[in-house]
Amino acid sequence: MPKKVDHEQRRTRIAEALWGIAASRGLEAVSMREVATAAGMSIGLVQHYFASKDEMLLYATVLLRDRLSERLRHGLAGMESAAPRDVLRALLVTLLPLDAEARTETLVGVAVFIRALNDETLAARYREGQTRLAAAVAGCLQGLTTDPGTAADTLLALVDGLASGLLLGHHTPEHAISILDRQISQMTESSVRLTE
Amino acid sequence: MPKKVDHEQRRTRIAEALWGIAASRGLEAVSMREVATAAGMSIGLVQHYFASKDEMLLYATVLLRDRLSERLRHGLAGMESAAPRDVLRALLVTLLPLDAEARTETLVGVAVFIRALNDETLAARYREGQTRLAAAVAGCLQGLTTDPGTAADTLLALVDGLASGLLLGHHTPEHAISILDRQISQMTESSVRLTE
DNA sequence: GTTATCGCCATATGATCGTATGGCAAAGGA
DNA sequence: TCCTTTGCCATACGATCATATGGCGATAAC
Structure with a gap:
């Protein structure tokens, strides 16, 4: 040979x-x-x-997709014993296109998203990834809020929209993170209020 | 001639x-x-x-863009004297791709968004539209919450993400609206709590 | 040393793209 | 009636696309 x-x-x-x-x-x-x-x-x-x-x-x-998984794993490294709220924040922040690498991945992801809109195979893979992410987020929210499922969908949709804003330059990284943090706080605080 | x-x-x-x-x-x-x-x-x-x-x-x-403006105007018709909260909700719901017409418009919008990512002229137009929308949303939120600006950006990012989920079939219209309503409630309620 | 196989390349092919060009039919002003 | 302008069309051109094909060293097995 x-x-x-x-x-x-x-x-x-x-x-x-x-x-x-x-x-x-x-x-x-x-x-x-x-x-x-x-x-x-x-x-x-x-x-x-x-x-x-x-x-x-x-x-x-x-x-x-494998690279994204890797990025998430890296972003969450050593947080196994951290508070769920901190894990949640780290997870969501890692999803944002804040550095060059993440930006490239997100850009390509959006391009693929477009294609998925007219390709049921791609769309199914996309939905599966989203569902898995939602499960992970909901897991972090367990006990922090009522209805972790809805809260997870809300946070992921928010992150999605923030990513668009970041890609376009409509939001600065600081602004996007601030919005995200405020939302996390509001969601976790309000639960405390409701359960009091 | x-x-x-x-x-x-x-x-x-x-x-x-x-x-x-x-x-x-x-x-x-x-x-x-x-x-x-x-x-x-x-x-x-x-x-x-x-x-x-x-x-x-x-x-x-x-x-x-003109069609979207028209759609918004139509969706808000006769609500001049309605409660700001109801106007806000109508505005945000109108932005979601819930019927065929809105779906087409959103799909094309996403396609143009992609192009805008590599076309500064388009991007500037896009940002301008977003800014104008944010101003309208913030106007509705005036007095309903602290920091209407941030709340407006949050809601618009959420709507953006919900739209993606709707296009892909990851969210049902009912689910998306339910998430949006919950968010609006949380934002307006929490302000009452904070100002009490 | 011979030979089969693998990595790689140059080129051809047919389709489709955006765009340019020349012309034809119709209609109203002269 | 003639002529100019307008609306419209068919075709051609060069570029670029995805893909197919045939071949050329190099290398390892024999």
């Missing part, structure tokens, strides 16, 4: 090149040629690792 | 055809040919009314 290369590494490099293009110029600017150029490869090589553009896109989105 | 036609009507028909394509298959599926076919025109006729694709897109987005 001839020389061996790490296929996974090649695919990752291609996917990252794709993200860069999608984040800076939108998913519609993503073409085999552009991706190949950005990755420093020939078009043929990209074709060699992904039989079609759709396959490449699929791989890139799956890898993106 | 030869026969006269209503240019504005022609342009509107083209824009509506564009919306239909953008809403059902995404903005990237929008091409001169597709729009012409959907509008029941020749490609040349579309070219006759819009010198370029960008010009067509611009017109379609401006008209979209």
